Amino acid sequence: MPRNSSLRSSLSGRQVCIHGHFYQPPRENPWTGFIERQESAGDFHDWNERIAAECYVPNTEARIVGADGQVVKKVNNYSWISFNFGPTLMMWLEKSNPKAYEKIIAADRESSLRLKGHGNAIAQAFVHLILPLADPRDQKTVIHWGISDFKRRFGRGPEALWLPETACDDQTLKLLIDFKMKYAILAPSQAERIRKRGASSPWKDVSDGSIDPKQPYRWFDPSNDRRRFIDLFFYDGPISAAVSFEKLMADAKVCADRLVGAFGDLKKDGLVSIATDGELYGHHHKFAEMGLAYLVDQELPRRKIEAVNYGYFLSLHQPEWEVEIKAGPQGLGTSWSCSHGVGRWFLDCGCGSEGKSQKWRTPLRQALNVLKSRLDSLTERAGENLFKDVWVARDDYGEVVGGGAEDLPRSFIEENLSKNSLSDIKKARQIMEMQKFALYMFTSCGWFFSDIAGLEAAQNLKYARRAIELAREISDEDFEPEFLEILAQAPGNDPKFPDGKAVYAALRKS
Numbered sequence: 374m375p376r377n378s379s380l381r382s383s384l385s386g387r388q389v390c391i392h393g394h395f396y397q398p399p400r401e402n403p404w405t406g407f408i409e410r411q412e413s414a415g416d417f418h419d420w421n422e423r424i425a426a427e428c429y430v431p432n433t434e435a436r437i438v439g440a441d442g443q444v445v446k447k448v449n450n451y452s453w454i455s456f457n458f459g460p461t462l463m464m465w466l467e468k469s470n471p472k473a474y475e476k477i478i479a480a481d482r483e484s485s486l487r488l489k490g491h492g493n494a495i496a497q498a499f500v501h502l503i504l505p506l507a508d509p510r511d512q513k514t515v516i517h518w519g520i521s522d523f524k525r526r527f528g529r530g531p532e533a534l535w536l537p538e539t540a541c542d543d544q545t546l547k548l549l550i551d552f553k554m555k556y557a558i559l560a561p562s563q564a565e566r567i568r569k570r571g572a573s574s575p576w577k578d579v580s581d582g583s584i585d586p587k588q589p590y591r592w593f594d595p596s597n598d599r600r601r602f603i604d605l606f607f608y609d610g611p612i613s614a615a616v617s618f619e620k621l622m623a624d625a626k627v628c629a630d631r632l633v634g635a636f637g638d639l640k641k642d643g644l645v646s647i648a649t650d651g652e653l654y655g656h657h658h659k660f661a662e663m664g665l666a667y668l669v670d671q672e673l674p675r676r677k678i679e680a681v682n683y684g685y686f687l688s689l690h691q692p693e694w695e696v697e698i699k700a701g702p703q704g705l706g707t708s709w710s711c712s713h714g715v716g717r718w719f720l721d722c723g724c725g726s727e728g729k730s731q732k733w734r735t736p737l738r739q740a741l742n743v744l745k746s747r748l749d750s751l752t753e754r755a756g757e758n759l760f761k762d763v764w765v766a767r768d769d770y771g772e773v774v775g776g777g778a779e780d781l782p783r784s785f786i787e788e789n790l791s792k793n794s795l796s797d798i799k800k801a802r803q804i805m806e807m808q809k810f811a812l813y814m815f816t817s818c819g820w821f822f823s824d825i826a827g828l829e830a831a832q833n834l835k836y837a838r839r840a841i842e843l844a845r846e847i848s849d850e851d852f853e854p855e856f857l858e859i860l861a862q863a864p865g866n867d868p869k870f871p872d873g874k875a876v877y878a879a880l881r882k883s
């Protein structure tokens with residue numbers, strides 16, 4: 374029986390939604406499939422293990438302690454918050470900690486029962502790449518993979534898809550409409566202007582971040598087909614920032630007061646929502662998972678506030694306003710973690726610099742873009758007579774990647790290959806794997822931090838190197854010299870790794 378179903382009739386129309394974006398970059402060695410020991414993870418073998426122990430697992434059974442310090446209850450926080458998990462992280466968790474994995478899936482089922490079919494989980498683009506910086510075919514593929522991965526794990530279709538770094542432009546939203554997503558979650562700073570729904574209403578500028586985040590907004594495809602739209606939620610910026618950077622969740626009572634205070638003198642139903650990285654609940658902020666449990670289980674019900682998810686709120690409240698989003702510098706879109714649009718993922722913009730030069734960011738992206746175009750051309754040449762349609766096959770390959778299949782499944786072969794000798798199947802697999810690594814090498818974390826010699830940038834280079842190797846196996850073409858020539862123009866900050874080429878040269882295969 375849902376815990377607070379009896380409360381519902383007496384609850385006000387004020388609701389709270391807490392969204393956690395749970396994600397780690399993929400860390401597996403592309404040659405072995407295993408994660409190597411990461412010294413910086415301290416007592417743990419690697420960062421996945423450490424963050425699982427500090428965050429992913431504790432949030433499945435977050436403790437509520439009584440006045441005497443005894444544990445009086447354990448709460449599965451995922452049942453009470455909106456959340457997305459990176460598909461590559463879920464692949465790891467499923468193998469490494471099946472018990473916690475099952476509790477996360479179960480939390481979605483529980484919330485779906487409680488909230489009239491609106492489960493707490495939403496999908497995520499499979500590869501955590503910056504969508505506005507990717508080419509349209511790749512955008513489509515990583516969304517396709519993310520949705521099919523979600524369906525397989527959660528046994529239902531997603532209502533929404535988390536955009537990596539909330540990076541978004543008009544093209545991204547159009548794609549979400551194509552994929553029949555009902556809503557997206559953005560930062561308040563990403564809104565440009567709003568108006569009451571109806572073409573004659575005047576627009577109001579909210580580009581200073583002043584959009585009222587307590588209601589959803591409808592975004593119409595600028596193509597002027599009013600049937601094409603998606604609804605947008607903008608999270609509460611100041612409270613989200615306080616949870617992320619001021620440890621607001623350390624005291625559930627203070628946090629609840631802050632959330633309730635955000636309703637102000639609102640006379641109608643409303644939603645106060647926050648969105649943060651999920652890892653802060655226990656990993657970045659120790660014991661914050663306990664604060665979160667106390668908030669959703671005690672402090673919010675005490676104030677007659679229901680913890681819901683966006684999909685449920687939207688089912689009860691259609692947007693009364695429409696919105697346009699910012700185009701961003703050079704029309705490349707905007708994000709939640711860079712005040713220069715999406716500059717953090719290709720420019721020396723200053724975000725995340727820690728005092729270091731980020732002149733490496735542009736050449737790193739250029740090198741990968743050039744390599745990608747070579748790999749794509751090879752894919753078309755080598756795949757032309759082998760696949761019915763090599764790009765449709767790549768979309769379908771998401772099922773294989775997410776399912777962790779060792780060999781190409783029979784169904785994939787029958788649907789996608791036009792030849793099926795053993796050597797054809799082997800080559801098909803090589804082409805698909807090459808494309809997989811060609812997408813993985815754009816994982817956004819590679820640009821997020823301060824230096825090209827960091828773990829995350831090096832990981833992207835490992836994927837690039839593996840893709841280059843596979844290209845050599847498929848053909849007699851070698852894309853490495855051209856790639857390294859551009860990479861040599863990416864200056865590093867560590868004297869041991871003066872440029873991107875040096876980082877690449879030091880990559881170990883095992």
Ligand SMILES: [Zn+2]
Binds near residue numbers: 716724
């Ligand atoms: Zn920036």
